[in-house]
Amino acid sequence: MPLERTPRSREGATPSVSASDGLSDDARRWTAIALLAALAVLALGAGAVGDGDPLPGEVGAVEAWNGLPAAAGWPLRVVMQLGTLWVGLLAVVGAAWWCRRVGMLAPAAILLSVAIGYRLDNVLKDVIERPRPYDVLPDVVARDQVGGFAYPSGHTTMAVAIVAALHPVLPRPGRVVAWVLAALVAVARLHVGAHWPLDLVGGAALGIAIAAAAWLLVDRLPRCWFAPPG
Numbered sequence: 001m002p003l004e005r006t007p008r009s010r011e012g013a014t015p016s017v018s019a020s021d022g023l024s025d026d027a028r029r030w031t032a033i034a035l036l037a038a039l040a041v042l043a044l045g046a047g048a049v050g051d052g053d054p055l056p057g058e059v060g061a062v063e064a065w066n067g068l069p070a071a072a073g074w075p076l077r078v079v080m081q082l083g084t085l086w087v088g089l090l091a092v093v094g095a096a097w098w099c100r101r102v103g104m105l106a107p108a109a110i111l112l113s114v115a116i117g118y119r120l121d122n123v124l125k126d127v128i129e130r131p132r133p134y135d136v137l138p139d140v141v142a143r144d145q146v147g148g149f150a151y152p153s154g155h156t157t158m159a160v161a162i163v164a165a166l167h168p169v170l171p172r173p174g175r176v177v178a179w180v181l182a183a184l185v186a187v188a189r190l191h192v193g194a195h196w197p198l199d200l201v202g203g204a205a206l207g208i209a210i211a212a213a214a215w216l217l218v219d220r221l222p223r224c225w226f227a228p229p230g
Helices: 025-048 058-066 070-083 085-098 105-117 120-128 154-169 172-191 197-219
Strands: none
Touching (some): 025 120, 025 197, 058 172, 058 197, 085 105, 105 120, 120 197, 154 172, 154 197, 172 197
């Protein structure tokens, strides 16, 4: 979701958005397109898993990643914590510090993304009711037994929502690292046996939709609400 840069911003030195600048017309249009596309993917995925049965290839993928030795999977379980509320709140605090001289527009979008992403996936899970792999496949080891249903992945939703909302204020190398970590969170959910591959796609789509909606909403609010002190 590109943002219109301020004239004095430098890549990697300051955030690319200030309290007086928000989404450009082009960025607003592309953000809206991203929102609609993500919602379409989320809905198509929900329809595909409606009967609760795994799709072709999903069983093999879950068994392969779940079968990694515990020592090899340990780093994935550490990275998996990046898809939690506490990391989201740390991201808000970090963004607020990073943006302290240009205003709180971006931190507000990130905070809204984290707040929505924290529980929205559970609402959808209770509607779709897709069973988790460790409840269906007898040979899958439940390395993170959380209960509830599978679609969409909550950890993936939160991780992608955080990264998508942070994306405009991160320097280019930081963006690459952040998206790689979000992808590893998704892979980790396969390893622990908590999700099917399409759950991760649905979670990523939901996370993008949340971040896009948050930016579109915050961008419409009065700029004086987000102006830097002084």
